[in-house]
Amino acid sequence: MRVVIAKPGLDGHDRGAKVITRVLRDGGHEVIYTGIRKTPEQIINILIDEDATALGISSLSGAHEVLIPKICDKMRTVGLSDVVVFAGGIIPEKDHESLHSSGVRAIFGPGTHSESIINFLIEVSERQKRGEPTGVGEDTGWHWD
Amino acid sequence: MALGLTTNSHQLDLAISGDRRCLAKILTKIESGFVPIMEVQNPWTLGVTGPPGAGKSTLIGNLISEWIKRGEKVAVLAVDPSSPKSGGALLADRIRMQGEESSNSVFIRSIASRNHPGGLSLFIGHMVNVLCACGWTRIIIETVGSGQSQTRIVAFADRILLVEGPDRGDIIQAEKAGILELADIVVVNKSDISSSKLAFNSLNSSLTLNHDSSISTHLVSALNGNGVENLLSSIEECPKSSQREIIRQRERLLSIWDSRLLNYPGLNHILEQLSTGSITLEEAADEID
Numbered sequence: 001m002r003v004v005i006a007k008p009g010l011d012g013h014d015r016g017a018k019v020i021t022r023v024l025r026d027g028g029h030e031v032i033y034t035g036i037r038k039t040p041e042q043i044i045n046i047l048i049d050e051d052a053t054a055l056g057i058s059s060l061s062g063a064h065e066v067l068i069p070k071i072c073d074k075m076r077t078v079g080l081s082d083v084v085v086f087a088g089g090i091i092p093e094k095d096h097e098s099l100h101s102s103g104v105r106a107i108f109g110p111g112t113h114s115e116s117i118i119n120f121l122i123e124v125s126e127r128q129k130r131g132e133p134t135g136v137g138e139d140t141g142w143h144w145d
Numbered sequence: 146m147a148l149g150l151t152t153n154s155h156q157l158d159l160a161i162s163g164d165r166r167c168l169a170k171i172l173t174k175i176e177s178g179f180v181p182i183m184e185v186q187n188p189w190t191l192g193v194t195g196p197p198g199a200g201k202s203t204l205i206g207n208l209i210s211e212w213i214k215r216g217e218k219v220a221v222l223a224v225d226p227s228s229p230k231s232g233g234a235l236l237a238d239r240i241r242m243q244g245e246e247s248s249n250s251v252f253i254r255s256i257a258s259r260n261h262p263g264g265l266s267l268f269i270g271h272m273v274n275v276l277c278a279c280g281w282t283r284i285i286i287e288t289v290g291s292g293q294s295q296t297r298i299v300a301f302a303d304r305i306l307l308v309e310g311p312d313r314g315d316i317i318q319a320e321k322a323g324i325l326e327l328a329d330i331v332v333v334n335k336s337d338i339s340s341s342k343l344a345f346n347s348l349n350s351s352l353t354l355n356h357d358s359s360i361s362t363h364l365v366s367a368l369n370g371n372g373v374e375n376l377l378s379s380i381e382e383c384p385k386s387s388q389r390e391i392i393r394q395r396e397r398l399l400s401i402w403d404s405r406l407l408n409y410p411g412l413n414h415i416l417e418q419l420s421t422g423s424i425t426l427e428e429a430a431d432e433i434d
Contacts, residue, residue: 002173025233030257035240046239049252051169079166 011061081137103136106144188277192299195308202241220281266400300396311341
């Protein structure tokens with residue numbers, strides 16, 4: 001799978017994002033890391049140019065409530081509805097539901113095992129093969145626990 | 146299948162009319178074997194190679210900014226190696242080409258070298274042709290200069306830039322790898338570090354020994370932009386060298402030859418026979434031939 005790992009906003013802490021890129025690479029994925037401090041527009045352009053299947057958004061600054069729905073909305077507007085969005089970092093439990101309804105399919109917090117992320121992507125590709133919705137602009141309802 | 150073909154050519158038409166999403170999709174398809182059929186124009190291509198950490202991507206970032214000022218549209222195919230163990234790849238060249246993602250004049254595509262038989266040589270040319278048809282006037286192929294198959298990919302470009310760092314006092318080592326004879330322009334990057342001058346001098350003296358005055362050399366700093374404008378003019382005015390054209394074609398041929406070998410259907414069987422010693426290398430080569 002081609003996966004873009006993105007750091008939106010002013011959050012400059014990317015150790016976690018870098019660990020995830022390694023985990024995904026070792027899981028056999030082609031991972032494109034955007035680097036820190038990207039605007040939603042820049043992330044959208046990278047997704048388009050790289051023809052990505054999935055987008056992982058890392059957020060530790062507390063701006064997830066604003067930035068993640070904004071990115072998801074833009075993705076739907078420009079026709080990236082089939083791209084899978086997942087998130088990680090410091091995202092409190094109480095915000096999970098609203099992010100899921102924005103189209104985020106998985107949220108990984110501190111203490112997540114790397115296999116869990118790999119298994120999520122395996123589940124995604126199996127669902128895609130069966131024609132079930134996984135993309136940011138497709139029917140919500142399914143998300144990874 | 147017929148539907149697939151129509152969709153492909155429709156997508157290609159949309160890409161040529163300026164749809165970036167379709168262009169990206171077409172490039173993905175080319176990676177998996179799709180051969181685009183279209184009128185081939187004359188693409189402008191630059192291959193950039195050099196050891197890891199020499200500053201290739203950062204320097205390309207600088208060149209992109211300069212080209213945009215001059216009204217060019219720049220596309221970059223950034224090739225990174227795939228892990229032989231997992232098959233995955235970390236494609237992070239674009240981090241160093243900061244600041245230009247939002248511009249309509251830049252298209253950056255990361256490519257994993259993958260370990261699929263045939264490597265990149267079978268499709269890199271198609272990618273370049275499609276980019277050219279889509280109006281990209283400066284097309285850059287970037288590869289890390291380690292391993293021959295990686296280096297050979299830059300031979301698919303019409304002019305080649307070798308980027309060296311200042312910490313490799315032994316630039317002559319590069320000659321052994323054969324890349325120096327392929328390069329039209331050699332750059333010693335990081336002129337902001339004092340040892341770069343030394344590296345630059347030793348490069349120039351080794352070129353003098355070769356009696357090759359057609360290679361132009363530059364000392365630049367991708368960090369502060371020193372020397373980049375001169376380098377750009379040098380790239381733009383890069384003369385065709387007939388001697389290097391032969392070397393370039395030789396590398397292209399070797400690359401295609403490699404691909405054919407790796408795609409040979411009985412390859413695994415031959416390798417097994419070789420490993421058990423039941424045939425000799427010569428016999429194996431004769432069988433493939």
